[in-house]
Amino acid sequence: MAVVSKGLEGIVAAETRLGEVRGQEGVLFYCGYDINELAGKVSYEEVVHLLFYQRLPNRAELDKLTTALRAEREIPQGVIDYLQSAPKSARPIDVMRTAVSMLGCYDTMRHDLDMSHEQATAIKLVAQIGVIAAYFHRARNGQSLPPVRKDISEAAHFLYLMTGEVPTKEAEQTLDVAYVLHAEHGFNASTFTARVVASTLSDMHSAISAAIGALKGPLHGGANEGVIHMLEEIGSPDKVDAWVEDALAQKKKIMGIGHRVYKVLDPRAPHLRDMAVKLTEQLGEPKWIQMSERIATIMRERKSLNANVDFYSATVYYSLGIPTDLFTPIFAIARMSGWTAHVLEQWSENRLFRPMSEYVGRPYGQKVVPIDER
Ligand SMILES: CC(C)(COP(=O)(O)OP(=O)(O)OC[C@H]1O[C@@H](n2cnc3c(N)ncnc32)[C@H](O)[C@@H]1OP(=O)(O)O)[C@@H](O)C(=O)NCCC(=O)NCCS
Known part of the structure; x- marks a missing residue:
């Protein structure tokens, strides 16, 4: 099978x-x-x-x-x-x-x-x-x-x-x-x-x-925009813990965290993190990176999930003055x-992609009932 x-x-x-x-x-x-x-x-x-x-x-x-x-x-x-x-x-x-x-x-x-x-x-x-x-x-x-x-x-x-x-x-x-x-x-x-x-x-x-x-889609490249929306919604570092706990209780996905393939840290994240730290310091707005770091720590401890490429790229683009809807x-x-x-x-080296699916619908052998009798 x-x-x-x-x-x-x-x-x-x-x-x-x-x-x-x-x-x-x-x-x-x-x-x-x-x-x-x-x-x-x-x-x-x-x-x-x-x-x-x-x-x-x-x-x-x-x-x-x-x-x-x-x-x-x-x-x-x-x-x-x-x-x-x-x-x-x-x-x-x-x-x-x-x-x-x-x-x-x-x-x-x-x-x-x-x-x-x-x-x-x-x-x-x-x-x-x-x-x-x-x-x-x-x-x-x-x-x-x-x-x-x-x-x-x-x-x-x-x-x-x-x-x-x-x-x-x-x-x-x-x-x-x-x-x-x-x-x-x-x-x-x-x-x-x-x-x-x-x-x-x-x-x-x-x-x-x-x-x-x-x-x-927010599960793919759209996540970087979701990260900034999340940070804006949280508002300040002292509100991170309660916000994340609430999101986890509601089984919400935290944007920029987790990955289908990486089960350890996404190797792109530390580069973007370093850039985000530097840029937010220069801007005099360290709260974005402080909130991000706290979210990343909680998610590591509570769910063993790590930051992905979108987590810090959001803060990098924000610090460059790029509008959020241009991140993706x-x-x-x-x-x-x-x-x-x-x-x-x-x-x-083309070969047509054509996977199969497993049928799990109604039993085989359905009979057509005339439309006025359905
Ligand atoms: C990327 C993503 C879709 C991968 O999903 P996945 O392959 O189902 O992930 P996993 O199988 O490793 O998930 C393991 C568990 O962690 C949870 N989880 C994964 N990512 C999570 C997140 N960002 N926030 C909260 N919980 C998360 C899953 O729901 C699952 O929980 P369960 O075992 O209770 O069902 C998922 O991590 C996600 O939605 N992340 C947020 C969006 C994002 O940043 N996308 C960009 C990826 S580069």
Whole structure:
């Protein structure tokens, strides 16, 4: 008899050369590099190269990729029109999902490239996703949309478009490290979604719009927004214990805590925690990190659960002055490299995903009763 694994827990659904998550040890590798080896030592653009080509670039290769990314930043006028006409109250992650889908309608085949159309589409998506998020944010605030620049990094460019000012080196580096830490994570729900869509030989934009839809859920990338809402609701460090006890009694999930695969500390969390501590100190607002630390301690002691990537990234983004509803879009911006690399990998050795289900419904042999007699 087939074994049912709810949520596909423990099931290995394919091989990958991209990322490995070792849950029992709390270790994460991108193409053989420990995340602790990469974070702070390589830029996000180097990680994009690593994921696309499975090796870190030399200087010439990095220059080539960086130039290609920056050349693709401009988004079609039709998508800009949509970003300016979308409801101002819409969630940025929903607008992003829709805009990515629209981009697919403008994805015309080019023959002047030394790469496949699919690879070129992946580069375009990595380059344009941040522009979409920043432009919608400005449009909903009634602000003008600055032309894209081609002389600053992916992280700096997002902050530049969002605020209209080139960020400080420190803000750029902070976001860059956050991008590096979020770029890839094996067969998480959104990446798996992208690969399932790709496995039908659908197109890249369909796979990525679906992935964004999966990411936005609070059990996945939406948790980082939930963390700030939770901290705001708690209000001050002295209220943490009672709030958490109450939430646990009501069997509520504490956002940013726990993980399907990591049974020890998520290796990305300490990097984000260190950045959060530094930034909140500089801002003179240590209460956010104090509340976070207390929540993490209680959850470790009471439930043996640890903080995950979303727990401290929320405070990092908040300290950078980024609005809460852009936290999950930032996750999507960083993960775009991982998603597209996975889609390319799926197509390189495709097999349609088609699992089975165990039927547990009404007994077999039901007879149709005429509609007026039911
Ligand atoms: C990520 C998540 C969905 C994993 O769920 P999961 O695979 O069911 O987790 P586990 O099997 O390890 O859960 C073990 C127990 O801890 C509980 N638990 C897990 N995460 C919890 C949380 N954040 N708050 C409270 N209890 C939690 C589960 O309900 C379960 O309790 P039970 O044994 O009484 O049923 C879950 O931890 C969660 O919802 N976390 C909050 C959302 C989040 O931060 N998501 C981002 C992940 S990167």
